[in-house]
Amino acid sequence: MGGILGEAEVKVLTLILVALIVLLQYPLWLGKGSWLKVWEVDQQLATQYETNEKLKTRNSALDAEVRDLKQGYDAVEERARNELGMIKEGEIFFRTVNDKND
Numbered sequence: 167m168g169g170i171l172g173e174a175e176v177k178v179l180t181l182i183l184v185a186l187i188v189l190l191q192y193p194l195w196l197g198k199g200s201w202l203k204v205w206e207v208d209q210q211l212a213t214q215y216e217t218n219e220k221l222k223t224r225n226s227a228l229d230a231e232v233r234d235l236k237q238g239y240d241a242v243e244e245r246a247r248n249e250l251g252m253i254k255e256g257e258i259f260f261r262t263v264n265d266k267n268d
Contacts (some may be wrong), residue, residue, distance in 0.1 A: 234241035246252040253259050
């Protein structure tokens with residue numbers, strides 16, 4: 167009878183403290199702003215940055231092409247030749263065919 171609390175009371179107090187610790191840890195691991203959610207958002211952000219960089223590169227190329235098309239006829243002529251197979255009036259078109267055995 168030397169202690170203030172009995173053995174049963176100490177066990178109950180220990181269980182209450184453990185329950186409080188678990189309740190305090192829940193938001194950290196599984197709540198709205200949990201480590202898991204932060205990690206998932208970080209992964210999504212990294213993926214979005216990669217996508218944005220690819221789109222920036224594509225947009226820069228398209229912007230350069232649009233400027234070329236607006237500034238002169240060289241770009242229009244190049245597209246007509248490469249994509250449509252057109253030739254100028256008075257030009258002669260030669261096609262060379264490589265032999266597969268070479």
